[in-house]
Amino acid sequence: MKNRWLFFLQLGFTLLVCAFLIVPVILSILAGLTVNYLVGLESGLTLRWVMEVWNGYRSTIFLSIGISLACLALTLVIGIPAAYVLAKRQTALTRAIEELLVMPVAVPGLATALALIVSYGGLPGFRTSWLFILVGHVLFTLPFMVRSVLAVLSAIDLQTLEEGAASLGATFWQRFFHVVLPNCRTGILAGSLMVVTLSMGEFNMTWLLHTPLTKTLPVGLADAYASLRLEIGSAYTLVFFLMIMPLLLALQAFAKPRTPKFVAEETE
Amino acid sequence: MTETTKPLAIALENCAKTFADGTKALEPLDMTINAGETIVFLGPSGCGKTTTLRIIAGLETPDTGGKVLFDGIDVTHLPIEQRNVGMVFQSYALFPNMTVAENIGYGLKIRRTPEAQIRARVAEMLAMMRIEKLADRRIDQLSGGQRQRVALARAIAVRPRALLLDEPLTALDAKLRDTLRLEIDSLLRSLQITAIYVTHDQAEAMALGDRIVVMDHGRVAQVGKPRDIYQRPATRFVAEFIGTMNRLSGVVRDGVFACRAGELAWDTAHGNATEVLFRPEDIRIAESQEASGLQGTVAAAFFLGDRTRLFVDVGEAQPLVIESTARRDFSHGETVRLAIDPRGLLVL
Numbered sequence: 001m002k003n004r005w006l007f008f009l010q011l012g013f014t015l016l017v018c019a020f021l022i023v024p025v026i027l028s029i030l031a032g033l034t035v036n037y038l039v040g041l042e043s044g045l046t047l048r049w050v051m052e053v054w055n056g057y058r059s060t061i062f063l064s065i066g067i068s069l070a071c072l073a074l075t076l077v078i079g080i081p082a083a084y085v086l087a088k089r090q091t092a093l094t095r096a097i098e099e100l101l102v103m104p105v106a107v108p109g110l111a112t113a114l115a116l117i118v119s120y121g122g123l124p125g126f127r128t129s130w131l132f133i134l135v136g137h138v139l140f141t142l143p144f145m146v147r148s149v150l151a152v153l154s155a156i157d158l159q160t161l162e163e164g165a166a167s168l169g170a171t172f173w174q175r176f177f178h179v180v181l182p183n184c185r186t187g188i189l190a191g192s193l194m195v196v197t198l199s200m201g202e203f204n205m206t207w208l209l210h211t212p213l214t215k216t217l218p219v220g221l222a223d224a225y226a227s228l229r230l231e232i233g234s235a236y237t238l239v240f241f242l243m244i245m246p247l248l249l250a251l252q253a254f255a256k257p258r259t260p261k262f263v264a265e266e267t268e
Numbered sequence: 269m270t271e272t273t274k275p276l277a278i279a280l281e282n283c284a285k286t287f288a289d290g291t292k293a294l295e296p297l298d299m300t301i302n303a304g305e306t307i308v309f310l311g312p313s314g315c316g317k318t319t320t321l322r323i324i325a326g327l328e329t330p331d332t333g334g335k336v337l338f339d340g341i342d343v344t345h346l347p348i349e350q351r352n353v354g355m356v357f358q359s360y361a362l363f364p365n366m367t368v369a370e371n372i373g374y375g376l377k378i379r380r381t382p383e384a385q386i387r388a389r390v391a392e393m394l395a396m397m398r399i400e401k402l403a404d405r406r407i408d409q410l411s412g413g414q415r416q417r418v419a420l421a422r423a424i425a426v427r428p429r430a431l432l433l434d435e436p437l438t439a440l441d442a443k444l445r446d447t448l449r450l451e452i453d454s455l456l457r458s459l460q461i462t463a464i465y466v467t468h469d470q471a472e473a474m475a476l477g478d479r480i481v482v483m484d485h486g487r488v489a490q491v492g493k494p495r496d497i498y499q500r501p502a503t504r505f506v507a508e509f510i511g512t513m514n515r516l517s518g519v520v521r522d523g524v525f526a527c528r529a530g531e532l533a534w535d536t537a538h539g540n541a542t543e544v545l546f547r548p549e550d551i552r553i554a555e556s557q558e559a560s561g562l563q564g565t566v567a568a569a570f571f572l573g574d575r576t577r578l579f580v581d582v583g584e585a586q587p588l589v590i591e592s593t594a595r596r597d598f599s600h601g602e603t604v605r606l607a608i609d610p611r612g613l614l615v616l
Contacts, residue, residue, distance in 0.1 A: 169352070178363075
């Protein structure tokens, strides 16, 4: 009897926490689809606000997708070799680099953005280009790629695998592409999804780095909330939600640990 | 078998190895490994045996002045991928991202062998190691014994000039180790390949080696045929590392070796000695009517079926180990008279 009560108590608490998190999402989505939010749902449902967002803010959506993909490409090209070197050479220097890489995550985005503006804001063309935002995003997301690849590389016996491949005649690049890369696939996937998701939603830094012509989706969203009807802001949220949700689901799927397989020793 | 490559002769000249942190892993070593022979490097961990293997493989370079020669050609600075040696690791080093067949065919793929030939060679290897059914398995679906068979097949598939095995059986359980040891032995004989085998297990070394190199603290303690190493160990370290050794301490006087357990007839050719060593099979319980100058008391007796292992206290720090085939029971504390075969006596 006592256990039953405990169970319902826990269930109730869990549902309460879920509701606390989910209700605003539902309300926001509904607001974006309601003709007049102040009147309420009686005013009817409409796609008008979504269409207005699409027409007015389409460019921010494409810019965000573009930046996050470019950011992914750069973090892959920089992050994987970096993780490989960090995994292979365990010295005081590499450990220091590993720690330093996390700095942009620990330091507030605003501070990083300011530092970037102070250092490179004067470069003509660069300050007004989307590449300026890209640099900030790469700084911010790189540690996530390096960390997740490094975690996988440290879990496998990289040195022996490479020696095995070398003994079969594989050169450095063959070893890297045939053995190292495929075996840190899970880390690369997890890191990639993390990078894309973070870059897509990054606001702090982007708020300072953007110009009126280089607005990303979250910046546009803040704009919409600040200056337009609540319905449009909410419709914007809905669009953002639809874009980020599949990524988050994929992230969950890949982050699942592999089930260990039990293998019995053969009998002879 | 379609092995056409001529076996390789390997020579090490003045090969020493000091690691970056200053540890001296290997003292200067000169060694010739004959074409087609199986040579076993044997010793406790940290004796330099694995370093020697890695220098031969090309995974380490010897200190300046050292040279590695393959059929007389200097390969000291050739990296492993250009030496064409097959290697088998204790941890197998199989690629988890490839199937069994892909693992075995990998070396051939690197050599740009035509697809059809790769398939034929992989099938041949799978058959040779009797693992045909595992061809499409992933590595994490294999047991330890199966993994080591795949690792052997993968190393042999490319027809290497020499096969290097680094403690290949250490990670397996005792029963499987025996089975695989037998398989590796017949494999090496049928391939007639130069094989270098590193182990700390003296039974493995005895079974597989044409010659054994016993190593200790980065130095070669003795090189020889298994029987020589066992019966005529060059140093006390070798004597005690290989097999079981009994010892009696005492003094030579009036043509006998006198010790706490009694007296032992002494051949003056042995010269003077304060200690004699002999194997358990060279000492037995004396027959009742036989003359014997030695006796001790039974400290423990273990009936093993075909023989009884006796531990006989003779007043030394260590009891003598005796393998008795006598058809009788021994009781704790019983006094036994002992006979030692003088041919088995060693003075080191």
